[in-house]
Amino acid sequence: MTMPSDLDISRETVTLPLSDIAERCGIPASLTEPYGRFAAKVSLDAVAALSQRPRGKYVVVTAITPTPLGEGKTTVTVGLGQGLNHIGKRAAIAIRQPSMGPTFGIKGGAAGGGYAQVVPMETINLHLTGDMHAVTAAHNLLAAMIDNHLHKGNSLGIDPHSVTWRRVLDVNDRDLRDIVTGLGSRADGTPRQTGFDITAASEVMAILALSTSLADLRNRLGRIVIGFTADGAAVTAEDLKAAGAMCVILRDALNPNLMQTVEGTPAFVHCGPFGNIAHGNSSIVADLIGLRSADYLVTEAGFGADMGAERFFNIKCRASGLTPDAAVLVATVRGLKAHSGRYRIVAGRPLPPELLAENPGDVEAGADNLRRQIANVRRHGVSPVVAVNAFDTDHDSEHRVIADIAAAEGAHVAISSHFTRGGKGAAELAEAVVAACDEPGRFTPLYPDEASLTDKVETVAREIYGADGVDFAPAAAKRLAAYESGGYGRLPVCIAKTHLSLSHDPALKGAPTGWRLPVREARLSAGAGFVYLVCGDMRTMPGLSSAPAAERIDIDEQGRVVGLS
């Protein structure tokens, strides 16, 4: 059987009116605003309006440590939502909004795929309702007000060299990483070395995703620290009188977007913070509404369980007060084979052919990664469900190895063929998730607020990553001490490391042991409410390849989009 392309499937889907989708969620029409035919904004008043309905089960989708191709978490999230509806449960999903930069770069879109995607692809992968653009605008207004403040006499006494607030754009543009601004004449500002990040890396994006109300958003924006005075006092967006205008720019963007999957499952698509320097999860407000809209809300966390899920548990749930009922761990045969260390997978290049040959031994050889990630979920008191994202090239013997490992670890497990068969193909997974949610669980964060920042980092490194310990660079240790004494010690930590290994080194596959985590730098996201630790090179502005996807994207004679994938 040849599968039609994602774009063809998207295009041939007969979508339901969004008012029907909202009605299925129990959201009154007065609380939705259509944005075009295929997306609607849901007012945050829906949280109060739906408060009498029972809270649904809260299911987070995470993964083993992925290959550069990803394990297919988004397709599983979509497929599981459809699968739950297929077996007669009412389910909705919550995913992140794709970033436009990568859509025109190497990656293509990020709306799921096959018969497990959010539609239409053109809407979700392009502007959607403009939230990304609002983040860009709010972020850059603050940047302009900082430089304007310096230019107009600097009455707050900001040390220009301490300014950490850069600018952002939702485009893959390596030439903007390191720039000098303020050149020209005296009327053209103050020369300063700075740069642009991609919009998803903006602290404003993390703030939007972690806010629980408009008032909370306003306060978090005010708490953003942009730099310091010569005396070392933090300078905030509130000090610059920028937070109010930023909040006005973001007012509509705080309302989650409602879309639908190819099978009409309600899909909340909202926010897309980075998965390394930020927490990599979709918004809290979408989950708050989604949990009252369905019996099961399936929400996705970025990267592997050591990354997105750890932040889901310790940053997002801490901010929302919500507790998860189950965690789905997505694994693929090729992903586990890659963890054997015997293959090299490069994004944009064909898979090594030998990876596709039947080889249950290689799956077993990479299985420690799966075991560790199962333990990571369980460490937080949550029931793990291993979802094998099945490919046509898989072999039954390879699936059996994964099922046996999961069973040995006491985890639920199911093979899922949602990509080729939609919700029907995820029915077994849906049953496993229902069973996991019915188990008694007791959600437990990894560390208390009171633990010191360094202790929090040590705990994540040892208990989740499997490190022997942490080596803080002197500058990082000094910063952490300053944050403690500056009153930021109760914040959770967000460790920015590669997502391609449990360790900081992408070459270390499986579940590496006998290593220590080197923390090069510590930075503060005071508005978002976490301290982040940089381990290795973190790229916050992607570049384009020699043949970017943009070159193949166009309109056809009928004005339809072609070349999106």
Added chain:
Amino acid sequence: MTMPSDLDISRETVTLPLSDIAERCGIPASLTEPYGRFAAKVSLDAVAALSQRPRGKYVVVTAITPTPLGEGKTTVTVGLGQGLNHIGKRAAIAIRQPSMGPTFGIKGGAAGGGYAQVVPMETINLHLTGDMHAVTAAHNLLAAMIDNHLHKGNSLGIDPHSVTWRRVLDVNDRDLRDIVTGLGSRADGTPRQTGFDITAASEVMAILALSTSLADLRNRLGRIVIGFTADGAAVTAEDLKAAGAMCVILRDALNPNLMQTVEGTPAFVHCGPFGNIAHGNSSIVADLIGLRSADYLVTEAGFGADMGAERFFNIKCRASGLTPDAAVLVATVRGLKAHSGRYRIVAGRPLPPELLAENPGDVEAGADNLRRQIANVRRHGVSPVVAVNAFDTDHDSEHRVIADIAAAEGAHVAISSHFTRGGKGAAELAEAVVAACDEPGRFTPLYPDEASLTDKVETVAREIYGADGVDFAPAAAKRLAAYESGGYGRLPVCIAKTHLSLSHDPALKGAPTGWRLPVREARLSAGAGFVYLVCGDMRTMPGLSSAPAAERIDIDEQGRVVGLS
């Protein structure tokens, strides 16, 4: 009587459902898509769907040479539309989308004012339906693809020093005017001197405003010239394979936005190209639809009749093939007094009190500007209607001076108090416009396509500005010759000079004589389809003031926007 603030008027307006507004325009519901409660996108299919309806009268609103405060063209446009409906005609208006940068800078919003504004103010002044952001994204994708091309081996042989394509953001940020990009390591691009303009100054914005269809948009984007090879051959967006993706990013943005005025008059709000380096007019597609939606379409052209209206006649009408039936020339008492040369008006500062004293002599002393602008309209074969935008501080004797001058020049004239009284206050103006439209007119462009570029500039300078001639800097003359030989000689010209004088010198008030226009530089907007000439310093990226409007903009406890004006 104390007027409520613009924001209070906007907030207290009971808006009609946009479906009612579309219905009033005869636009089928299937051709509109709501974007939130207060704006809808109208499909370009409406042009064909409405083609059986008679074409309405086409009225352009322009002005005398304005003071830095503006003459109130937008309020007249809104008020006239309302006034025509008040006297029983069916009218719609078309205006530009305000830029978000200035909204947070000194200017505040640009939705009209008083009882002649487009509502709600928060919608039109902020993101609206995201068109500005789409322009930003499309423009910057091309910029990224240029630098990526240079980084990946430069197979087209682009001379990096010839690249004129900068980047854009919709923010007032002087520090971005002159920057160096591509610093850092070898992986971070190629160091280059460049900068950012405000989004309204993007050629993409001009292209969007001048396109007549999606296919036309696609072709214009492909024709954008970003720089030259070492051999002097033009390098286009098509050469870089960027135009298709840019068109996809702009696909929805090409559809005009439908809103309404405080009195429920349909308002098409679409595109906002700069009024100096670009043509400063709202979109052609909005006019194409608007003209079939009403008996009168009132459309606004930026700055004075020597600027926006001249480009309306010679750039916009040339591209659309439409012919105007009347031109409204907005004048104020204070504006004409300022043209006496006896007052100095500075934006953001209080008016000189002596300007408000009764002084018909000063009005007469400045009247040559009005006479020249009446002649400028008539030079194009269009009936002029002088609209006196009345202020509470005006005196009858002063209004009489203007009326007498208009009558002596054979122009229609009316005093309009739309700001305080809405459509009722513009009834007299509406009657004058109806009369002007009924006169036989014969629209005549200023110059034929076949005239040389230098002749076109000479013609505008002599016949419209009243210059004795033009002095081309050697570099400009060389460029114009190159454009002629490169096949761009048939394009119209867009002269970028100050809008505060008929001449290139903002200090020369009234209708200056005995001067020559110095053309410093010539540049090509091949996609938009004009050559522009730079006379003096043209700022394409504004800065913020010491106390930007952003500092006063916030949300209140009810989550409503405060501080917008």
